[in-house]
Amino acid sequence: MTAIPSPTIQLNSGHEIPQLGFGVFQVDPVETQRIVADALEVGYRHLDTAKIYGNEAGVGRAIAESGIARDELFVTTKLWNDDQGDPEGAFQRSLDELGLEHVDLYLIHWPVAERGTYVDAWKGLQAIAESGRARSVGVSNFQTKHLDAILAEGGIAPAVNQIELHPAFQQRELRGYLAPKGIHVESWGPLGQGKYDLGELTGFQAIADAHGKSVQQIAIRWHLQEGLIVFPKSNSKERMAQNADVFDFELSAEEMDAIRSADQNRRVGGHPDEIN
Numbered sequence: 001m002t003a004i005p006s007p008t009i010q011l012n013s014g015h016e017i018p019q020l021g022f023g024v025f026q027v028d029p030v031e032t033q034r035i036v037a038d039a040l041e042v043g044y045r046h047l048d049t050a051k052i053y054g055n056e057a058g059v060g061r062a063i064a065e066s067g068i069a070r071d072e073l074f075v076t077t078k079l080w081n082d083d084q085g086d087p088e089g090a091f092q093r094s095l096d097e098l099g100l101e102h103v104d105l106y107l108i109h110w111p112v113a114e115r116g117t118y119v120d121a122w123k124g125l126q127a128i129a130e131s132g133r134a135r136s137v138g139v140s141n142f143q144t145k146h147l148d149a150i151l152a153e154g155g156i157a158p159a160v161n162q163i164e165l166h167p168a169f170q171q172r173e174l175r176g177y178l179a180p181k182g183i184h185v186e187s188w189g190p191l192g193q194g195k196y197d198l199g200e201l202t203g204f205q206a207i208a209d210a211h212g213k214s215v216q217q218i219a220i221r222w223h224l225q226e227g228l229i230v231f232p233k234s235n236s237k238e239r240m241a242q243n244a245d246v247f248d249f250e251l252s253a254e255e256m257d258a259i260r261s262a263d264q265n266r267r268v269g270g271h272p273d274e275i276n
Helices: 029-040 056-066 087-098 118-131 144-151 172-182 202-209 215-225 237-244 253-260
Strands: 008-010 017-018 046-048 074-079 102-109 134-142 160-164 184-188
Touching: 017 118, 029 056, 029 237, 029 253, 056 074, 056 087, 056 237, 087 118, 102 118, 102 160, 118 134, 118 144, 134 144, 144 172, 160 172, 172 184, 202 215, 202 253, 215 253
Parallel strands: 046 074, 074 102, 102 134, 134 160, 160 184
Antiparallel strands: 008 017
């Protein structure tokens, strides 16, 4: 199985992450092993899961049966809201589900302000990183106020912030806050989760036609050229391959500007302040 030619990004931990990966959000646990096995066969080497998805075990089985060396894979999982008071215990349970001795990235899934535990949870993740069982640690869905709170405690900065980001919701203000701090951005819902038609965004279909690509491929290529880490999800092996077929063309500066202008500040997922 040949790996797709994904570029890598060096995180502030010193470890590298493939810029293009495969996500398993809302993948049926019963089907996860087969779907992840397909993704690995297509050539994906970066897998993103979470405790709340309920499919860590399926991801782990696919990895175990793939025959791919562990050091060729980058595996991410996440600390769920109810577990923020015990990140060590939750992390060990995730390792057990995955059947792994370490993960490459462990994230706080949401900054649950009502519990007021995400700051302490971040201290727990730093301890996990120091143990070597998570090569890098980071956060997900954090806004500037949440990041200010954890950075005020000292210690290491998150390696990444995984946030909703797609052509209609480009989050440039938050990205501008993160970049000087060396915190890389991961895009979840990079194609808008099917809640709008990419082809309806200004200029998108014309750009796709000019390159002989789908609007989804144009969106993925845009993420890559923006320097974002992106992991589209599909249950179809054919679509997985299409999503990875984005390295034989490049968007021009004018096309990148056109996509920038398509931003509608349109959030399609939950707002971090409303998740508990």
